[in-house]
Amino acid sequence: MVSTESATASEREGRVLERINEYRKRRPRLLESVVTLAHGAGGKSSAALIDSVFVEAFRNPELEQLGDAAVMTLPSGERMAFSTDSFVVQPLEFPGGSIGNLAVHGTVNDLAVSGAVPQWLCAAFVIEEGFDIGRLRDIVVDMSDSASAAGVQIVTGDTKVVGKGAADGLYISTAGMGLVPAGRMLSPMLVKPGDRVLVSGTIGEHGMAVMLARGELAIEADIVSDTAAVNHLVEAMLAAAPSTRWMRDATRGGVGTVCNELAQTAGVAVILDEGQLPMQPQVLGACDMLGIDPLYVANEGKFIAIVPPEETDAALAALRSHKLGANAAVIGEVLGDPPGIVALRTSFGGSRIVDMLVGDPLPRIC
Amino acid sequence: MVSTESATASEREGRVLERINEYRKRRPRLLESVVTLAHGAGGKSSAALIDSVFVEAFRNPELEQLGDAAVMTLPSGERMAFSTDSFVVQPLEFPGGSIGNLAVHGTVNDLAVSGAVPQWLCAAFVIEEGFDIGRLRDIVVDMSDSASAAGVQIVTGDTKVVGKGAADGLYISTAGMGLVPAGRMLSPMLVKPGDRVLVSGTIGEHGMAVMLARGELAIEADIVSDTAAVNHLVEAMLAAAPSTRWMRDATRGGVGTVCNELAQTAGVAVILDEGQLPMQPQVLGACDMLGIDPLYVANEGKFIAIVPPEETDAALAALRSHKLGANAAVIGEVLGDPPGIVALRTSFGGSRIVDMLVGDPLPRIC
Numbered sequence: 001m002v003s004t005e006s007a008t009a010s011e012r013e014g015r016v017l018e019r020i021n022e023y024r025k026r027r028p029r030l031l032e033s034v035v036t037l038a039h040g041a042g043g044k045s046s047a048a049l050i051d052s053v054f055v056e057a058f059r060n061p062e063l064e065q066l067g068d069a070a071v072m073t074l075p076s077g078e079r080m081a082f083s084t085d086s087f088v089v090q091p092l093e094f095p096g097g098s099i100g101n102l103a104v105h106g107t108v109n110d111l112a113v114s115g116a117v118p119q120w121l122c123a124a125f126v127i128e129e130g131f132d133i134g135r136l137r138d139i140v141v142d143m144s145d146s147a148s149a150a151g152v153q154i155v156t157g158d159t160k161v162v163g164k165g166a167a168d169g170l171y172i173s174t175a176g177m178g179l180v181p182a183g184r185m186l187s188p189m190l191v192k193p194g195d196r197v198l199v200s201g202t203i204g205e206h207g208m209a210v211m212l213a214r215g216e217l218a219i220e221a222d223i224v225s226d227t228a229a230v231n232h233l234v235e236a237m238l239a240a241a242p243s244t245r246w247m248r249d250a251t252r253g254g255v256g257t258v259c260n261e262l263a264q265t266a267g268v269a270v271i272l273d274e275g276q277l278p279m280q281p282q283v284l285g286a287c288d289m290l291g292i293d294p295l296y297v298a299n300e301g302k303f304i305a306i307v308p309p310e311e312t313d314a315a316l317a318a319l320r321s322h323k324l325g326a327n328a329a330v331i332g333e334v335l336g337d338p339p340g341i342v343a344l345r346t347s348f349g350g351s352r353i354v355d356m357l358v359g360d361p362l363p364r365i366c
Numbered sequence: 367m368v369s370t371e372s373a374t375a376s377e378r379e380g381r382v383l384e385r386i387n388e389y390r391k392r393r394p395r396l397l398e399s400v401v402t403l404a405h406g407a408g409g410k411s412s413a414a415l416i417d418s419v420f421v422e423a424f425r426n427p428e429l430e431q432l433g434d435a436a437v438m439t440l441p442s443g444e445r446m447a448f449s450t451d452s453f454v455v456q457p458l459e460f461p462g463g464s465i466g467n468l469a470v471h472g473t474v475n476d477l478a479v480s481g482a483v484p485q486w487l488c489a490a491f492v493i494e495e496g497f498d499i500g501r502l503r504d505i506v507v508d509m510s511d512s513a514s515a516a517g518v519q520i521v522t523g524d525t526k527v528v529g530k531g532a533a534d535g536l537y538i539s540t541a542g543m544g545l546v547p548a549g550r551m552l553s554p555m556l557v558k559p560g561d562r563v564l565v566s567g568t569i570g571e572h573g574m575a576v577m578l579a580r581g582e583l584a585i586e587a588d589i590v591s592d593t594a595a596v597n598h599l600v601e602a603m604l605a606a607a608p609s610t611r612w613m614r615d616a617t618r619g620g621v622g623t624v625c626n627e628l629a630q631t632a633g634v635a636v637i638l639d640e641g642q643l644p645m646q647p648q649v650l651g652a653c654d655m656l657g658i659d660p661l662y663v664a665n666e667g668k669f670i671a672i673v674p675p676e677e678t679d680a681a682l683a684a685l686r687s688h689k690l691g692a693n694a695a696v697i698g699e700v701l702g703d704p705p706g707i708v709a710l711r712t713s714f715g716g717s718r719i720v721d722m723l724v725g726d727p728l729p730r731i732c
Binding site for chain 1: 396398399400401402403404405406407412415416419420423424426428429433435436438440441442443444446448449450451452453454485486488489490491492493494495496497498499500502503506507509510513519520521522523524525526527528529531532533534537539541543545729730
């Protein structure tokens with residue numbers, strides 16, 4: 001892991017690509033001949049599918065960085081971030097929100113953690129014939145409310161209708177654009193041993209809320225999705241901790257996957273402290289009962305930030321002063337060795353490896 | 367219909383919005399309580415759904431213009447166009463292309479006819495469990511090939527997998543960004559009586575090729591989709607005819623729908639000349655046999671341009687000198703009255719009204 005303050009952006013970008021390509025060689029090959037649910041889970045299988053099919057065909061430096069958003073420099077010198085996500089959550093409504101809220105928050109958050117100020121969104125709908133228009137209107141109002149709260153505009157869209165049985169009610173794809181303020185630089189290549197790992201709040205609510213909303217489990221718990229736009233929270237933190245190295249929202253695949261992607265891309269080790277992970281007791285309880293590791297459960301209003309030690313207190317104070325960051329915590333540290341590894345110091349004093357997710361314990365949670 | 371060269375862009379935008387709102391009042395109300403296939407067909411039902419659900423909730427000037435793309439001005443003064451489309455075509459492969467080609471061409475063309483130079487695309491995939499990975503790879507290679515030919519980059523994406531029976535194989539949503547060159551202005555409010563209506567080539571191939579590829583019809587014909595990126599063709603025409611008023615690609619809903627949208631938004635009449643409509647004989651034959659009006663059949667590589675009379679010859683020559691525009695033709699004229707009406711002078715010397723499409727004769731062709 002080498003990174004100097006004096007490296008130019010393009011040198012850093014080159015090193016990110018080198019590093020990704022190096023790790024890609026060690027990533028699991030795509031062995032299956034058909035797509036499985038695990039390919040959509042955000043873990044090892046997803047990585048194999050993306051490497052083998054999409055990156056292979058589309059090759060270009062922006063895509064190969066596999067960030068939450070691509071960042072392009074315009075002729076004016078302005079930097080524009082661009083991001084997309086499809087939403088296929090089931091059920092469409094769940095405690096705390098709906099597919100409409102998710103579709104806005106997901107793209108807003110991808111832009112925000114890329115350092116951009118989200119500004120414009122587009123939305124494309126694939127609707128199953130027979131879908132109730134009142135229900136559609138409610139979902140669209142959720143989108144509108146979420147967009148207003150985040151300060152973004154939905155400026156263009158598309159609607160397609162497919163026959164009965166050809167979609168599970170409704171799918172929404174959103175894409176978004178935002179400008180990256182001049183001088184702002186976030187990159188896994190800026191991450192250094194000694195940096196702290198922060199999470200912006202309690203983890204695991206969204207995945208568990210959706211899981212329980214399906215009503216297939218014998219347990220009941222009062223768990224509400226954390227779906228929210230974090231762009232204002234991100235700005236508050238960056239104002240207090242301008243040397244923040246890198247951020248990512250911990251959606252599909254959860255905190256464990258985000259830390260693995262960081263460890264692999266930056267060539268560092270990430271050591272998490274189980275005792276510091278902020279969690280609501282009912283989420284912890286539900287995860288325990290179901291045998292699900294909360295580190296892999298999706299969040300829709302939480303992000304991981306890597307902050308230098310000297311700005312950690314300021315970052316944490318800024319996060320905690322904001323409603324969405326009230327439960328923010330320092331959950332770990334970056335080490336130089338062993339590169340590419342994420343470990344968890346357990347509450348019992350031991351430690352275990354936190355690997356990339358294999359399979360999909362919670363399909364279609366976003 | 368009033369429009370002066372001296373009107374500023376914002377005055378024109380204001381008038382477009384006024385005009386759209388005026389016509390919206392006269393558009394059919396949304397009477398259904400559930401979504402039907404007709405709501406996805408691009409005609410009257412689509413307009414009612416979009417007005418009543420999406421525009422109602424998302425209200426903002428960019429969206430309300432209902433253009434192929436939204437155009438926003440950045441702090442630097444650069445103008446950025448932004449567009450999205452979902453693709454749900456069945457079958458996924460057809461003579462002349464695949465859903466992969468369509469997903470790139472559709473968004474590239476929406477940007478191009480908005481006056482932008484398309485630059486960056488994103489792609490979001492919803493894949494049904496069990497989908498063959500070799501087939502997926504072929505479709506992704508089609509996307510890559512189309513992007514290369516159009517000179518755009520696919521810079522970011524997303525993949526979701528849904529269970530068996532929850533999608534019809536594969537849906538792709540793309541969004542795109544492009545810069546509008548300084549000084550370029552295209553708007554329905556620039557359209558004046560006396561302007562000519564040009565089409566960039568033969569019409570109806572895409573819709574009929576997909577329809578026949580389903581194998582449900584008793585007819586066979588050698589019809590190949592026209593799917594193609596028209597951005598280079600658009601630039602060639604604009605270089606030759608810089609006073610071009612307005613353009614739109616004639617996709618879902620066909621040339622008839624595009625002309626209706628123009629007539630309503632600009633408050634003009636559009637008179638088309640049946641004898642001038644360029645069509646391949648096999649497309650004309652298939653439409654005749656099936657009782658389908660080719661004016662409503664989707665194209666994926668054709669656009670309508672409104673050009674002032676003094677630049678019409680230059681525009682036509684520029685189009686015809688390009689491979690994709692070899693069969694370009696002047697197909698009609700803009701009149702001042704009756705506003706909002708499209709009429710067709712038939713080859714028999716009569717004339718008939720070309721209304722907005724009702725229902726969906728050809729579902730899921732894009």
